[in-house]
Amino acid sequence: MGDKVLKIGTVHQCNCCLGSKTLHPLVSVIDLSKADLSPHTDIKFGFYTILLSECKCEAYAYGHQCCDFSDGTLVCLTPGESISMKGNNKEFPSKGWILAFHPDLICGTPLGLNIHNYTFFSYCPEEALHLSLEFLERIRQELERCIDRHSKKIISKYIELLLDYCTRFYERQFITRSEVNKKVFREFNHLLDNHFNVKVSLSTDVLSDEYCANLLHLSPAYFNDLLKYEIGKEFKEYIQFKRFEIAKGWLVNTDKTLGQIAQELGFSNSQYFSRLFKKITGCSPNEFRMPN
Numbered sequence: 001m002g003d004k005v006l007k008i009g010t011v012h013q014c015n016c017c018l019g020s021k022t023l024h025p026l027v028s029v030i031d032l033s034k035a036d037l038s039p040h041t042d043i044k045f046g047f048y049t050i051l052l053s054e055c056k057c058e059a060y061a062y063g064h065q066c067c068d069f070s071d072g073t074l075v076c077l078t079p080g081e082s083i084s085m086k087g088n089n090k091e092f093p094s095k096g097w098i099l100a101f102h103p104d105l106i107c108g109t110p111l112g113l114n115i116h117n118y119t120f121f122s123y124c125p126e127e128a129l130h131l132s133l134e135f136l137e138r139i140r141q142e143l144e145r146c147i148d149r150h151s152k153k154i155i156s157k158y159i160e161l162l163l164d165y166c167t168r169f170y171e172r173q174f175i176t177r178s179e180v181n182k183k184v185f186r187e188f189n190h191l192l193d194n195h196f197n198v199k200v201s202l203s204t205d206v207l208s209d210e211y212c213a214n215l216l217h218l219s220p221a222y223f224n225d226l227l228k229y230e231i232g233k234e235f236k237e238y239i240q241f242k243r244f245e246i247a248k249g250w251l252v253n254t255d256k257t258l259g260q261i262a263q264e265l266g267f268s269n270s271q272y273f274s275r276l277f278k279k280i281t282g283c284s285p286n287e288f289r290m291p292n
Contacts, residue, residue: 005082009046014100024147026105027155029140030098044082048121050099050162051075051083052136074166076121079103097136101159105152111160118163120170122221135162174229184216184223185230191215192242196265207266209235244280247273251289258285 008014015022018035022028032053053073077083106112115121139158142151174181191212212235213223224235231238243265250256256264262273278284 005042005044007044007046011047011100011102014045014047014098018098023143024151024155025102026152027101027139027143027159028099029136029143030100032096032098033094042082042084045077045079045100047079047100047102048115049077049081051077051096052098053096076118076123076166078121099136099139099159099162101155106156106159109153109156109160111156111163114160118167119221119225120166123219135165170225171229174226181226181230184218184226187216188212189242192239193246196243196246207239243267244277247277247285248281248288251285261285 006017008017011024011026011028012022014020015028015030018030018032020028020030020034051074053075075083103112106115135158139155139162142155142158145151192207195207209220209224213220216223218226227233227235227238233241247261247265250261258270258274262268262270265273267273267276274285277288281288
């Protein structure tokens with residue numbers, strides 16, 4: 001028989017599957033020590049899911065990659081994403097917590113408008129956050145109270161605060177991983193230099209953030225956040241910057257025509273390249289090329 005896939009569409013279904021009482025139809029904090037998912041190897045959630053593992057969990061797959069999760073590992077999933085148990089035991093973490101909240105909970109709230117800004121929901125598992133969180137307990141305590149007209153606002157605020165703390169700690173991890181990130185950035189620049197120097201025909205696919213992130217073994221979301229943290233530029237902005245830096249070098253050190261430079265750097269024509277070059281540098285390519 002093939003592996004069983006458990007599709008959980010609602011928070012109430014999640015509570016039933018994981019042995020937790022439904023205190024609110026749109027949000028739940030679930031104790032994984034009470035869960036029994038042994039018959040299933042793949043779980044697909046139809047809502048936002050934040051998993052905090054408090055034990056060593058081997059052979060655990062998220063997306064298409066398999067990795068080990070240690071104590072205090074936090075993984076965030078958007079609606080429709082799945083998580084899998086691999087290996088021989090195929091067991092969900094025996095200790096930890098799940099925060100499950102439906103998009104309807106945050107609809108019309110500040111969090112609902114800004115949820116897309118929390119880019120770590122798109123990170124790969126090996127880019128997961130490692131921390132201990134007390135906010136899950138605060139949310140659980142709020143759920144223990146009777147639901148009233150303030151519940152949605154208060155709970156969504158707690159979730160937003162939790163995600164803000166995740167953002168803070170992810171930024172701290174960028175600091176602690178500074179040397180590793182600098183190495184990634186050097187590899188990225190080497191990739192770009194090779195691309196342009198071998199005169200590969202440029203296309204949006206070749207130099208997409210997804211393509212480059214894949215070569216660097218990162219998720220596109222993490223790669224973009226790394227660039228913003230390290231150099232203050234997003235991917236497209238840095239690619240544009242890199243093109244003109246290379247163009248400057250070619251103008252000074254080679255006899256390439258403007259048409260050749262524009263074509264090899266992926267501009268539609270030399271006129272468009274010249275207009276952008278002057279807008280950015282304050283002078284035309286020919287003026288930049290002329291000796292003082």
